[in-house]
Amino acid sequence: MIYKMTLVGILLLPSIAAPVGYIIGKKSERNRDIFNVIATGIELLAVMLLYKEVMRGPIELFIPDIMGTGMYLKLDAFRYIFVFISAFIWFLTTIYSTQYLIKYKNRNRYYAFFMLTLASTVGIFLSENILNLFTFFEIMSFTSYALIIHDQDEYALGAGKIYIGMAIAGGMVLLMGLFLLYEYTGVLNISQLGKAVQQLGNMKYLISFLIIVGFGVKASIVPLHVWVPKVYPAAPTPASAVLSGVLLKTGLFGMIITTENLMQGDFIVSSVILGLGLANMFLGGLLAIFQRNIKRILAYSGMSQAGYILVGIGLCGILKEHKGVALYGMLYHIINHAIFKVLLFMGTGIIYMILHELSINNIRGFGKHKNILKGVFLIGLCAIIGMPGFNGFISKTLLHEAIYEAHHLYNNAWMNLAEVIFTASSSFTVAYMLKIFITVFMEKNEAYRGQFRAHIKKRALMPMVILSIAVLYIGIQPKSILFLIDKAVGSFGITEALEANFYTFDNIKSSVVTIFIGICIYMTLVRGYLRKEDGSYVNPSLNWFNLERNVYVPILQGTFTATSAVFHVIDRGVVNFVHYIGGSISQLGGMHLKGNVSKNMNSLMYSIFIVAAILAVMLVLLVF
Missing domain, CATH: 1.20.5 (Single alpha-helices involved in coiled-coils or other helix-helix interfaces)
Structure with missing residues (x-):
């Protein structure tokens, strides 16, 4: 019973902390900051205390007479990954926010909506009733909107408008799909949907299409990604970090449920998801290369990294009974992406706190003498490009192995193309990250000589150090979190644990080759074509075909x-x-x-x- 009460507690705690923190903040902002850090710390501790019980079996709780159909909460090993990521990242970004927001206005409002967004996000991952999930999903859209428009300038309001417009449109499409789902099946519980949907014939494809579109907006899938490059730069950096590190995962979580639970790994739906994932990887990485604002680069990077996860989701259905390696790679990358992407956003936020500028044309050479910032940003760079010894190498190796297995199973031109796109997209990652790192942290600029230590407090650096340690620990000890993933894949019918030796000669060689290709792209495309004689960069993609425009x-x-x-x-x-x-x-x-x-x-x-x-x-x- 105590575990069920804790389950309710991790949902209610941030909901209650939001108004309480707001009231405290009216009298003392320092006390409010301490309260919010303690609240998110307790949230993380409560989630960690549930770990052992979740490893024994799912924790389920049904509360009648709520949300019309009752509220059905469930926490198993699969959902635990998402809930833990949410609590962990929110705790660190709350600490980081206390430094980042010092010179911002409306801080009280920010923290209130920040906590409400955490509550709704946890609600999404705990919901076993798909109507409950939709309710929390829509709440999250509105609470996160308040974070995006926080600056209330023209750019932020414009970004907020496209975000809320896309969110509402996606939500309505999702709701239409859920209406049809319930009309034809009479079932709302996610674990029971699979058998019911299989009796619907071709109608199930219309339903799944509507639901995928609804979740796909948040997952930033092509062509529903148009909000991404505007929203991430507009929001305060801690909000951008959780948008990419956590909120992106809510859409991906919904797509996993749709393809695996609802459609039971249907080959057609899985093939579409695989195609969308490859498009995301390639297009996001390519567009990131041309950008000049660091946040915009990381925004397209998030879209590209979401493509890796979508590829894993699609391969699960394509590989059928051999889907184990794809599941492991997908879940591993969900964890890894949250860690290294939030680390990179926090490093970017440090620069913005000091300079209030993120265009690499204007901040060239800023980080050359900032040793701690350079070090943690380099760790994030090595992680995202899949350098051996860092966490990104582990998940990208698994996903590449899943593509290789699909190629071996089907041996057709499409799988050959998938391998080429995977390698090219990974090389793009190397190119755009080198563009940031070399320009900001390696070039000389005497105007920025000095450490600027007076501007940065330890509470802003501590979350980055913790994330850096996590990146290195998982990279060096990749089997350290496999026990959790072993349990998580059991939700999808995988009973045999993965026995993988990550640091083989072939895996390391594949990573080194990809990095080498990325360096070549950087030297030819970035340095040779995009860089002008005065050292500044141009962005020809501004004149390209634009979906929104x-x-x-x-x-x-x-x-x-x-x-x-x-x-x-x-x-x-x-x-x-x-x-x-x-x-x-x-x-x-x-x-x-x-x-x-x-x-x-x-x-x-x-x-x-x-x-x-x-x-x-x-x-x-x-x-x-």
């Missing part, structure tokens, strides 16, 4: 103009019709009264006919 905006504007014209015609037609009928009835009834009596009677007649018309339309909709 060339597709979405014209379609929406055209739709608005067309529907406005149609409804204007309908509106005038209804008004003229009512006037005509009202006049005809007045003549038939001999109602040629003068003055106010005539006007009142005509108004009454118009009202009656308008109400009758509305009732008639409603009746038709109800019948058909």
Whole structure:
């Protein structure tokens, strides 16, 4: 019983901490900061205390009379990975925020929504009832919106507008899919959906398509990624960190549930997910190379890294009973990406705290003499490019092995293409990270000589050091977290633990070759084509085809103009019709009264006919 109460506790604690912290902050911001750090620390401790019980078996709790259908919470080893990542990253970013936000306004509001976003995120991962999951998913969209627009300048408000617009549109599509799902199956519990959906025939593909689109917005899948390069740079760095490190995973979590639980690893759906993943990897990495703002580079990088996870999800269905290595790689990369991406964002935030600028053209050479910052950023770089000895190497090796296994199983041109895209995308990662590191941390610039230690406190560096240690520990001891993943894959029917030797000659050679190709891309494309003689960079991709500018905006504007014209015609037609009928009835009834009596009677007649018309339309909709 105590574990079930703890399950409720980790959901309620941040929800309660949000208003309490806000009230405390009205009197003392220092006490509020301490309170929030303690609250997220207790949240992390409570999650860690659940570990042993989760390893024994799932913890489940049903609370009736909540959210209409009741609230069904479940924590198994698979969900535990996501919940632990959320609690761990939130604790570190809360500590980091106490330094980062010192010069920001509306700090009290920020922390309140920051805690509410944690509560809704944990709610998503704990929900066994898919309607509960949708409710928390939508709450998270609105609470995170407040973080994105925190600066309240023109850019932040514009980014917030596209974010909330995409979130609402995606949520409505997702809800439509859930309505159809419940209409055809009458089932809401995620673990029971698989068997029910298999009886639906081709209707299951429409349902899965709608649900994937809904979750895909948050997962930043192509072509629903247009919000990413605007939102990440607009939000304060701690918010950008959790957006990429954690909130991105909510969409991926939903897609895992859809493909594995709902569609039972359907080959067609899995193939589509694999294709989307490869597109994300390649396009995100390529666009990142051309950017000049570090946050924008990391935004496209997050989109690319999400592609790796999507590839793992797709390969699970394609490999069928051999999907074990894909599952391990996918879950391992979910953990690793959260660690190294938050580390890179925090390093970026340190630069912004000092300079209030993130364009590499303007901050060249800033980090050359900043030894601690250079060191932790280098660790993050080595992790994300898959350098042996760092955590990214482990998960990328597993995912590459899964692609190789799929190629061996099917031996067709598509799997050859998948291998090429995987290698190219990994090389792009090397190129854009070298672009940041060499420009900011290796080039000379006497204007930035000095450590600027007065601007940075230990509480901003401590979370980065912890994440760096995690990167190195997992990279050196890759089997240290395999026990948890061994249990997690059991949720998907995998009973045999993975026996992998990561540091083989072939794996190391593959990584070294990819890094070498990335260095060549950096030297030819980045240094040779994008860099001008004065050392600054250009971004030709600004003039390329743009989905938002060339597709979405014209379609929406055209739709608005067309529907406005149609409804204007309908509106005038209804008004003229009512006037005509009202006049005809007045003549038939001999109602040629003068003055106010005539006007009142005509108004009454118009009202009656308008109400009758509305009732008639409603009746038709109800019948058909």
